[in-house]
Amino acid sequence: AISLRNVTKTFDAGGGLVHALDDIDLDIAPGAFVSLLGPSGCGKSTLLRVIGDLVKPTEGVVEVNGRSAEAARKAREYGMAFQAPGLMDWRTIRRNIELPLQVQGVPRNERRARAEEMLELVRLTGFENHRPRQLSGGMQQRVAIARALAFQPKLLLMDEPLGALDEMNREYLQRELLRIWRSTGTTIVFVTHSVSEAVFLSTEVVVMSPRPGRIADRIPI
Amino acid sequence: AISLRNVTKTFDAGGGLVHALDDIDLDIAPGAFVSLLGPSGCGKSTLLRVIGDLVKPTEGVVEVNGRSAEAARKAREYGMAFQAPGLMDWRTIRRNIELPLQVQGVPRNERRARAEEMLELVRLTGFENHRPRQLSGGMQQRVAIARALAFQPKLLLMDEPLGALDEMNREYLQRELLRIWRSTGTTIVFVTHSVSEAVFLSTEVVVMSPRPGRIADRIPI
Numbered sequence: 001a002i003s004l005r006n007v008t009k010t011f012d013a014g015g016g017l018v019h020a021l022d023d024i025d026l027d028i029a030p031g032a033f034v035s036l037l038g039p040s041g042c043g044k045s046t047l048l049r050v051i052g053d054l055v056k057p058t059e060g061v062v063e064v065n066g067r068s069a070e071a072a073r074k075a076r077e078y079g080m081a082f083q084a085p086g087l088m089d090w091r092t093i094r095r096n097i098e099l100p101l102q103v104q105g106v107p108r109n110e111r112r113a114r115a116e117e118m119l120e121l122v123r124l125t126g127f128e129n130h131r132p133r134q135l136s137g138g139m140q141q142r143v144a145i146a147r148a149l150a151f152q153p154k155l156l157l158m159d160e161p162l163g164a165l166d167e168m169n170r171e172y173l174q175r176e177l178l179r180i181w182r183s184t185g186t187t188i189v190f191v192t193h194s195v196s197e198a199v200f201l202s203t204e205v206v207v208m209s210p211r212p213g214r215i216a217d218r219i220p221i
Numbered sequence: 222a223i224s225l226r227n228v229t230k231t232f233d234a235g236g237g238l239v240h241a242l243d244d245i246d247l248d249i250a251p252g253a254f255v256s257l258l259g260p261s262g263c264g265k266s267t268l269l270r271v272i273g274d275l276v277k278p279t280e281g282v283v284e285v286n287g288r289s290a291e292a293a294r295k296a297r298e299y300g301m302a303f304q305a306p307g308l309m310d311w312r313t314i315r316r317n318i319e320l321p322l323q324v325q326g327v328p329r330n331e332r333r334a335r336a337e338e339m340l341e342l343v344r345l346t347g348f349e350n351h352r353p354r355q356l357s358g359g360m361q362q363r364v365a366i367a368r369a370l371a372f373q374p375k376l377l378l379m380d381e382p383l384g385a386l387d388e389m390n391r392e393y394l395q396r397e398l399l400r401i402w403r404s405t406g407t408t409i410v411f412v413t414h415s416v417s418e419a420v421f422l423s424t425e426v427v428v429m430s431p432r433p434g435r436i437a438d439r440i441p442i
């Protein structure tokens with residue numbers, strides 16, 4: 001479903017060059033659950049953004065579902081949960097979750113029902129009319145997850161989505177994510193700092209080296 | 222050093238009331254290292270903000286070093302690392318770390334040397350001239366820690382400061398924090414979702430109940 005060939009990304013910053021990604025080759029099969037591990041600053045978020053066409057590679061080719069990353073993004077083929085929740089302050093929680101459905105033209109009643117279902121999944125029923133800033137850090141992250149899952153995407157890109165949660169909420173959502181994955185056959189690329197979480201969730205773990213980010217190891221689970 | 226009596230905080234939001242904190246009594250001795258644990262949304266960040274006078278309690282009294290929380294804040298008696306890094310986008314990393322020193326009138330050369338020392342501590346040497354948005358999530362969190370430590374405050378308030386880090390960086394910074402704590406005798410109030418981290422670092426662990434946030438348990442370590 002995803003293929004990266006010779007992907008390199010260099011940023012121009014702070015008066016010098018930052019080599020975020022260096023000659024990455026990576027294949028992710030349809031329906032796989034791949035976790036990405038590696039030290040802070042090694043390029044995990046950048047790699048996810050390259051797959052999601054939020055960042056253009058300096059060199060190399062990215063294909064998602066047989067087309068370019070850009071085409072996949074424009075066709076809205078994936079849901080993404082960012083490392084910082086990225087919610088819209090001026091919308092309520094419900095309207096934040098409904099946004100991808102709205103963009104896809106889903107009718108109002110159906111949108112509302114789906115948003116309600118997602119809120120229940122992430123255990124935030126009752127917070128529909130709140131604004132993002134009125135929620136705790138972990139609650140905002142859960143809304144981001146709800147939004148990413150809302151339109152049942154075939155591909156899910158998730159950047160440390162459970163890091164801000166206590167152990168009980170985290171384990172609950174790990175099990176829910178696994179259940180959704182099994183029942184929908186979606187492909188998931190999941191960044192985490194927890195080795196145990198990666199092993200629990202994934203079909204394969206990809207380990208990245210410190211900057212410049214390369215793939216150090218690929219471990220089938 | 223810190224005393225809370227009957228502290229209650231209620232927010233008006235989303236068409237209803239949110240009881241974030243309910244009748245909290247808490248004493249933190251000078252030089253203690255207290256960790257705060259509890260489920261997402263239970264009131265930990267709110268409690269930290271009440272201590273730091275960033276939020277006024279609905280009821281109750283807060284004293285920090287024998288004066289009101291407000292007086293302590295105005296006298297700049299503490300350093301704070303927030304759950305979302307809260308860096309200033311328009312300043313470089315170095316100038317972000319220098320800010321509290323600047324506010325305290327520390328001379329330029331001394332400020333610069335101290336900022337450099339802090340950057341080295343959090344292992345971000347070489348990123349002085351970058352902008353916050355050019356850093357990864359974990360790197361931004363480390364800058365927030367560097368900034369909180371910069372002026373060697375007597376009281377440190379830290380809200381999940383290590384959550385965005387891989388295990389190696391996290392353990393390294395845990396040891397560094399412990400070392401600084403022992404050598405400076407500073408008082409630390411530390412929110413974390415990791416039970417093992419709380420036990421490793423603290424003299425005492427305070428466990429909060431789910432909303433409305435109360436103190437469920439206090440465990441000397």
Ligand SMILES: Nc1ncnc2c1ncn2[C@@H]1O[C@H](COP(=O)(O)OP(=O)(O)OP(=O)(O)O)[C@@H](O)[C@H]1O
Nearest residue numbers: 134135136137138232241261262263264265266267
């Ligand atoms: N400005 C606000 N307006 C309305 N409600 C708020 C506000 N700030 C916090 N709350 C509510 O108070 C409760 C406690 O929030 P708080 O941020 O303290 O939780 P927390 O324990 O830090 O959670 P987490 O572990 O997810 O960071 C939550 O239900 C939240 O929605």
Ligand SMILES: Nc1ncnc2c1ncn2[C@@H]1O[C@H](COP(=O)(O)OP(=O)(O)OP(=O)(O)O)[C@@H](O)[C@H]1O
Nearest residue numbers: 011020040041042043044045046355356357358359
């Ligand atoms: N827009 C940008 N401009 C300049 N440099 C950038 C930019 N985005 C990322 N970088 C740099 O690229 C490197 C990789 O960043 P990335 O965010 O991918 O790391 P990460 O593996 O996600 O780290 P973390 O675990 O801390 O989230 C870092 O050194 C970062 O400073």
Ligand SMILES: [Mg+2]
Nearest residue numbers: 045083357358
């Ligand atoms: Mg990242």
Ligand SMILES: [Mg+2]
Nearest residue numbers: 136137266304
């Ligand atoms: Mg919090």
